[in-house]
Amino acid sequence: MKMDGRKMAGIIKERLKGENRSFHFDSKNDVLRIDNTVTGKGLSIEMGRVIANWETAKEKAVDEVVYYAEQALHVMGTEHSLTGREKSIFPVIRSTSFPEEESEGNQFLFDEHTAETRIYYALDLGNTYRLIDKRLLDKEGWDPERVRQVARFNVRSLPTTLKKDTVAGNIFYFLNTNDGYDASRILNESWLREMKQSVKGTMAVALPHQDVIIIADVENDTGYDILAQMAMSFFASGHVPITALSFLYEDGELEPIFILGKNRKRTE
Known part of the structure; x- marks a missing residue:
């Protein structure tokens, strides 16, 4: 069956x-x-992304979209509290194109991160979470800095178990627990420093979507090409895409780079 946006929208509806x-x-x-x-x-919901996943996963792709949509709609109709749930506050990474506020003008709490990413803050609700916004902060009487400190502390407690693969002389590490905060681990600075000490070549990082981090120990130019292909593939299939660009990790900073063939170019 040839699938298009209108047909997929009808199925989801x-x-x-x-x-x-x-x-x-x-x-x-x-x-x-x-x-x-x-x-x-x-x-x-963007139908293009759903269809791209449907072409490989078929009904599973639709099931996942419906599940996440149901969870999100449920959260939107429920009142929540930060007080007493401090251990459930985490940072989440989003692209710079992600909305800064809800449709009615209620601004989310967020901070700039890199040229490609921002840090938002979320209250974990078990199967889903809600982004923390100005209205919730005002209702609770919380200072934004308190949220930032609690979230940064909590993200350091998350496990950083990695899977490892070697391709063309380059080592690639994958963090993919599917707990909703995989990309958030990029804010665990002590973990990044440990990874930096363990790599033999150049350390590069990709944050293609919410549920994965790719760390590359690049030993040759082919490694950059492979990382770029991985990042694009994950970006296209993720439920919450972040960026298809990769980053160099140097001196404790993430610097976006374009990878074109065997040429690497830092973004301005």
Whole structure:
């Protein structure tokens, strides 16, 4: 069956239809918008990404999108508290194109990270989480710096178990626990320093989507090409894509680089 955006939107709509939900399909941009008619909150799903995953995973791809959408819609209709749940506050990495505020103008708490990424903050709810915003901070009487400190402390407690692969003389490490905070481990500075000490060549990092970090011990130019291909592949298949670019890790800093064939170029 040939799949297009309208057909996929119809499938997802059928799976998600329920009381107090409205749907709008933007055929120009291939985006399905789902709103809670009571709260006025909702989410948008890009059909292009869903179809790309569907072409390889078929129904599993649809099941995953429906699951995440259900969780997100549930969170939007529920009141939450930070107080007493300090151990459930974590940073999350997003692309710089990620919205800075909700549709009604409620600004998320975020910090700049690299030229390609930002740090947002989330309250973990078990199967999902909600981003911390100004309205929640005001309601709780929390200072933003308190959230930052708690989140940074908590991310250091997350496990950093790695899988290892060697390709063309280069070593690639993969962190993929699927706990929602894999990319967040990039903020664990002591772990990055340990990895830097263990690599023999140049340390490069990729953050293609929320649920993976790739660390490369690059020994030759082919290693950069392989990392670029991996990053693009993961970026295209991730539920929450971040960036297809890679980073050099030098002097405790992440510097985005373009990798074109055997040429490497730092971004300005």
